[in-house]
Amino acid sequence: MRILVLVRRSRFPFYGFAYGAAFERLGAALSYIPEDCPQDATIESLVEQCPERPGMIYLPDWHSSPLPPGLTKIDIPTVNENADTYAYTEYRVRWSMLFDYTLLFHPGYAERFHAAGHPRAMYLPLAVDRNIIDGPKLERRIDLGAVGRTDSRLYLTRRRLLAMLDGQFQMNDWRRLYPPKEMGKVFRTSKIVINVPREDYLQEANMRVFEVMGSGALLLTRLPSELSDMGFQEGVHFIGYRNEEDLAPLIRRYLTDDAARLEIAERAHDIVWREHTYDSRAATLLKQVRDDAGQLLAPARRWKPERVSATYIDHCAAHMHLGRAHQEWRSLVRRNPWQAGAALPFILKAYVRKVRYSKLFNPRPVPPIPVPSDQGPA
Numbered sequence: 001m002r003i004l005v006l007v008r009r010s011r012f013p014f015y016g017f018a019y020g021a022a023f024e025r026l027g028a029a030l031s032y033i034p035e036d037c038p039q040d041a042t043i044e045s046l047v048e049q050c051p052e053r054p055g056m057i058y059l060p061d062w063h064s065s066p067l068p069p070g071l072t073k074i075d076i077p078t079v080n081e082n083a084d085t086y087a088y089t090e091y092r093v094r095w096s097m098l099f100d101y102t103l104l105f106h107p108g109y110a111e112r113f114h115a116a117g118h119p120r121a122m123y124l125p126l127a128v129d130r131n132i133i134d135g136p137k138l139e140r141r142i143d144l145g146a147v148g149r150t151d152s153r154l155y156l157t158r159r160r161l162l163a164m165l166d167g168q169f170q171m172n173d174w175r176r177l178y179p180p181k182e183m184g185k186v187f188r189t190s191k192i193v194i195n196v197p198r199e200d201y202l203q204e205a206n207m208r209v210f211e212v213m214g215s216g217a218l219l220l221t222r223l224p225s226e227l228s229d230m231g232f233q234e235g236v237h238f239i240g241y242r243n244e245e246d247l248a249p250l251i252r253r254y255l256t257d258d259a260a261r262l263e264i265a266e267r268a269h270d271i272v273w274r275e276h277t278y279d280s281r282a283a284t285l286l287k288q289v290r291d292d293a294g295q296l297l298a299p300a301r302r303w304k305p306e307r308v309s310a311t312y313i314d315h316c317a318a319h320m321h322l323g324r325a326h327q328e329w330r331s332l333v334r335r336n337p338w339q340a341g342a343a344l345p346f347i348l349k350a351y352v353r354k355v356r357y358s359k360l361f362n363p364r365p366v367p368p369i370p371v372p373s374d375q376g377p378a
Helices: 018-025 043-048 089-096 110-115 153-166 180-188 207-215 226-230 244-256 258-275 278-291 305-318 322-335 337-356
Strands: 002-005 029-032 056-059 078-082 101-104 121-123 142-145 190-195 218-222 239-241
Touching: 018 029, 018 278, 078 089, 089 110, 089 305, 101 110, 101 278, 110 121, 121 278, 142 180, 142 244, 153 190, 153 244, 180 190, 180 207, 190 207, 190 244, 207 218, 207 258, 218 244, 218 258, 239 244, 244 258, 305 322, 305 337, 322 337
Parallel strands: 002 029, 002 056, 056 078, 078 101, 101 121, 142 190, 190 218, 218 239
Antiparallel strands: none
């Protein structure tokens, strides 16, 4: 199978494309948006540039390019990701209707998408990326490892706790950012690795927890954790803390009890590599697409064109692709002025955010979509 990925290679995030590597290991061939492709290129024109007609179209949750026109008309199954499913969930539900399959990376949200009318909202948690973790066995010289951002208000607790622990245990330099391979080496040379989730979703099971367990280090994370919803057990596959004052004694306990630490870490290592790799996630998706035998299930395929256009405007404006949002809006004005009027606030709100977060008022970059209120699964 050939898969058309709706991103330019030059716009990959620094941590790579784990699903893409997994697709290739499973025998798929990947095509990407050409670097010189115009922003308003249609999906059909992108398909025509592939060496062979794709069997699937895949949109990662990066949004460095606007949605290509024609997604609801192309006779190829389409897939999109919802990486931080807990953030902007209402928006994600709306946008998912444009796709035949929508992937949810966190537990507890599938019912919300199903209730809204999506027939293939698939819960596929994050996983271990073998390109990051694979490597020779190394001596574990770091007592307590930690990797992750500490540079925004989302990581205030992380920065504070790591600073508190830094003077008590031998740690790596947690203040710096690590390229993927260096991050994997930190995990593979640590006895224990602590995961302090971001402020707006403290139960998150992010990629780090799978990478830590996959590296053979003992994972220490905050409780409650989404890991419990995935079949992992505290004290069996990882250790957890509820109160900050318990952290240092817990770490000391498992640093002195090698047998207990290694037993839990080994048990977690085995289950992660057996059940929680990106290869297994990608295989599940590809099997579902094959089993559906080419069915085109996106609810928006049955919508009126004006409603599809309004959803495009919503998506493009939210991700600051304002040129495409304007283009789609002008087309909608000619076809249905009333629907265009209803869609205009999407663009106006985007301009408000652009001014609000401009360097004139705020040195921070423009966020891709509005700052949400905290919300968990319905």
